[in-house]
Amino acid sequence: MPSPSSKPGRAAVWKLVPPTTNHPAESTIIPDDGSKGDSESIIGEDQRALVDFSDFLEGGKYRSIVKIQARFEGKGKPVWMMGTGWLIRPDVLVTAGHVVYDWGRRYGAASQIRCFIGYNGRASLQTAQVQARYGVKVISTEEWLQDAGNRTRDLAFIQVDRAFTGNLRTFNYVNTPPSGHKTLLGVVGYPGDKSLKDPETGDEEKGAQMYEEYAKNDYDIGESARRMVEYQISTFGGQSGAPILRRANGQLVSIGTHCYGGGGTDSNSGNAIGGPYGNDYEAFVRLFSIPSTFGDIGSVRVVETKAQTVTIQPAISKPVSYPTNGVNGRSAQNKTIKPQYSESDEEGFLDVFKTIANVGSKIIPLASPFLGPVGGILGPAVGGLLGSLAESELSDNPDIKTEGTAERALLAEAALQAILASEHTEGLTEVVGKMQRIWKVDAPKVDYLAPVVAPIVAECGQSFIRKHQHPVQGRTVKNSISQSRRSLGIDMSESTFGGEEAAFVQGLMGPTRQVAGEEGMFDWLGPVLKQGAVLAKPLVSQAASAALSGLGGLIKKSLGAESTIADVSPEHEEATKILLKRAVMADTALQALMTLPSHKLEQLKPINPETGEAEGIFDFIKDTVQKLGPIALDTAKQAAKTYLPRLIDSATQKVSSRLGLPTESSGPTRSLSKKPSLMDTLNGKNNAIKVRHVSHSADGLAIIDITPMIRHREETWVPSEEWQKCWDDNDDGPVLMKQPPPDL
Structure with missing residues (x-):
């Protein structure tokens, strides 16, 4: 169901290029993320632990954690960067917006994306534990493509070419509680500062293995300067897009998506689900089922999510209930909601x-x-x-x-x-x-x-x-x-x-x-x-x-x-x-x-x-x-x-x-x-740059072609192999891969 009191906003959507055989020219070694140092978002003593092997096998509690490899074209020099995602249904995963649209090096929109479950280094690709898919469609938020400072909208959804199979244990997710006291939170993903030696080549592969860390945290989204879920949990580039998991009564439920590293001193943080500052996941995901949403490969559109107005009841003093039982991969309905204010009448x-x-x-x-x-x-x-x-x-x-x-x-x-x-x-x-x-x-x-x-x-x-x-x-x-x-x-x-x-x-x-x-x-x-x-x-x-x-x-x-x-x-x-x-x-x-x-x-x-x-x-x-x-x-x-x-x-x-x-x-x-x-x-007088050229699909969606704006931006950008803090101050940006991934 749509997340109560959240404002769906507009989605930025595009199709991805199907995978092709890697050209030898792409094998040029790209520097690692050396500009950030080795402790970018490590808080105190690093408590991240290697995930047990059985936890990401079929039926394991982290089977639906996804290793993401995204290709960006740059200026004629393709590069690959890594991130993390999590499945909310067998063919759709959630990740951070900057995993698919990069500001930090000015690579822009990803052109190809590969997704793996059960990944444990390159050698694991030859085993039955790993399933590989490639992305076909991307939905992010309009706000993320507008400005790197829109961190609460640093979110994306990827649909893969075919559903992952088996006992996936996709995560339930709920509207993020507005605040938490000593809430046990965890971030699980593929950090780029951890490496595994490749038995065939002897090379150290960064971001090859899954790590986890849980800690009790106090947070208050309304009091947060960024209006995000903040936590004292160490992270690193490559973990962006990981679920923020709340563990209680033996249950794991996602309450958000990790997307921001504080740089080693501040709390790390992620964006919320629902509520006044969060994102309506269902409103975005439903666009995958509407054929007219996506244009041709290479075009970027802005699409209205067309969520219906939600009537918000006055705030009440009862505690908020966030049940964890729900259909696998669907949002669990909240029985009691205490919204801070209504956004149903708020203009964008x-x-x-x-x-x-x-x-x-x-x-x-x-x-x-x-x-x-x-x-x-x-x-x-x-x-x-x-x-x-x-x-x-x-x-x-x-x-x-x-x-x-x-x-x-x-x-x-x-x-x-x-x-x-x-x-x-x-x-x-x-x-x-x-x-x-x-x-x-x-x-x-x-x-x-x-x-x-x-x-x-x-x-x-x-x-x-x-x-x-x-x-x-x-x-x-x-x-x-x-x-x-x-x-x-x-x-x-x-x-x-x-x-x-x-x-x-x-x-x-x-x-x-x-x-x-x-x-x-x-x-x-x-x-x-x-x-x-x-x-x-x-x-x-x-x-x-x-x-x-x-x-x-x-x-x-x-x-x-x-x-x-x-x-x-x-x-x-x-x-x-x-x-x-x-x-x-x-x-x-x-x-x-x-x-x-x-x-x-x-x-x-x-x-x-x-x-x-x-x-x-x-x-x-x-x-x-x-x-x-x-x-x-x-x-x-x-x-x-x-x-x-x-x-x-x-x-x-x-x-x-x-x-x-x-x-x-x-x-x-x-x-x-x-x-x-x-x-x-x-006022629609600029025919050269159709930033707000609106058309309507057969399904009634308002569709805006922003491809010219994206192309104009890419023409003026000069990509950098090193992350530039003035372009994107996120210390947990994607990590560059030394080599392109092997062929699927």
Whole structure:
């Protein structure tokens, strides 16, 4: 059955190439995983023990532990890497996502996979104890193919060419208990730091034998920084994909899949099954039975799992029951569930991203005028309000703290616009991946604030619209920006920045070009940027999420019965929800940019909407801040301070020119030839890179062809024979094999 309260999400699927005879050129010796050392994820004294021979023979308790050998093409130099898996039915096994899609060396998607049960070194292949199969189809998660940081989605399922036979004792699996105290957990797999001498060649074969370790562990997924099952059990590359086994009352039940090594000091960890942070195994596996799921060999698709909405009962105080009896290889149904929250109504990151992307533009028909060009003003206002609420102590005297929150909201809006305008490159993919990771972990839930924030937004927006009633002259592209640069006059020695934000802050505070017509406010710009980037606290954080949780009623009470704010229409309330999400997404975008090193920031190239030319990320951000200007900042400050925004600056001509509002005297729209931006991609304007080209199969599945994106990524990647921590910080990555496997 589907895992209650888990969100299935989308699957990334592809077919594998059938095995062929190994070509002599493939026999080139590939270095072992020497870049990581010999104790990468060993915790204390290594307690891993060699599994007893009888345990992986037919009928043995580990008969369904699978030795995986995966081939990656690289750049014309095929390599093989090893991993572990576990059978959930005779023809389907579970493993880690990085066993089939590699980030750490940038090999990308596996092209061939071989699977063995009963494996105990190369010599064992000649015995009856070993069964060999090859993979035909792979299902991973869309999130794993998007970003190596999506560790909770580092998961994959492999279907083999034919079922394994005999008494397999496939593992039962259950929804991962949210926490455990002195729970006896074990990880069983093929570690790459253990070796066996080949009796024929005398060579040491790494990862040749199965090892196990069990230990009592305390864990709490909700408190874990990675939202994963953590354990003090030694592991090594090659064991990735092994089951996390819970042993109780003589029963072995899987509660997750091992996928992450902490590097020898932190706990090792795996992703969960079901629950708010886990994966719905059944939703993914069912796709194997739908013929239209998979395309041709070589194509990578994203497919909706189409799981039905699950109604979650309120949390109860009874203990959670996790029975171990169930049909062999199927999930055992939980009798009692204590979910932390419901995800049935939660939108996915990309769904929200697409919804908020067009705020402030004229690209699509809008249900509310507040989502049109005026959204560029209202977005920072809403963001400043949220930031102030998060920093307030919400006492009986609602003293809202506003230091830096409005400035940060304005800078965040500019950062989001820069990302949306950027060319679709590998660097942009990384930024969006970072945004998704930050969003999923720290983004506050803000929908419930809409009923009380909507009247504020309505009055603020209506005030602006009333002021903009006369035609004004639009700017021309020619004179909108001065290319001369000036110092912002900020003493960087006084700035309290450091760490990973340093590159962003230094770039932001560098010599700055002026937007024509805004020279008088240039001295205003530097302090605003410093306040927003250095002094203000992030809106998207666990602390802010906790502060905003449950504030709907408190805010309404603070407005009071004497408030003169009128009710707003459902359309305006819905528009407010979008603006709230836009403000949160903007802060997410700013945080993602602030974590990038200088060379990656330089690679981001937003498209100037006036010239159609690519330009630097900092030029675009600072131009946008100048165009929105004091009007947006003042609106944000007043909204945060009083809840009732004051009338916006009377200089409507300046507002119109900044926001690009259409006027009676505006000339015809200039048609610009430009490279596709992320906004174009989200709106389906990019025909060259069909990242979101959706079709529907005969079975009703929404299918998205991401092959062009994968191909573009592979063209820019330069694979490395050594694992690169900056590409994937997982210390338990796959181990390279010295030789390709023998023919099947």
